[in-house]
Amino acid sequence: MSLRHLIRSTIILALATAALPAAATRFEVQAGRSYMDSHGTNAAFVEAVFAPQPLGQTRFTWSPDVSLGWIDGRHVATDSRYTTRDSVALLAAGARFHLGGTGDWYQPLFFSEQLAATNHVTYALSSHYQFVSTLGWQAKHFSVAIRHVSNGSLHRPNAGETMAxxxxxFDI
Structure with missing residues (x-):
């Protein structure tokens, strides 16, 4: 995927999210370490989570969730045509799910699923389209999460990136 395609995807995603209500939008700036096998590198994300909506008649809520991320490259030898040297930018959109009401102790726990587009392919992320799964906990101004980015074995190799x-x- 070229930079032009990534910019086009960003514009389309921005237009789509502009239609979402801005009230109760949560912005998160996240940083940590990402691992491909046992080889670590730095990762950073900016994420917007929009107002929660009830999921039918259940105790679940879902929120539209948009992320822009960066995973640094690393110098690891591979026996593949894919390298690990390139840094990867990714743009993802999906949903964040919570269980329970605002007073429940477990309500700050969340799970999210997103689809992502990347600007480079690497040994860990060997296609331009990825699945992003996140399990985390959020407080009013703080979050911690474990995130996995992978193409779901749609293309080999499929090492994936797993990060803390x-x-x-902050809310706007």
């Missing part, structure tokens, strides 16, 4: 992130958050 901490974030600061």
């Amino acid at each position: 992130l901490v974030g600061v958050a």
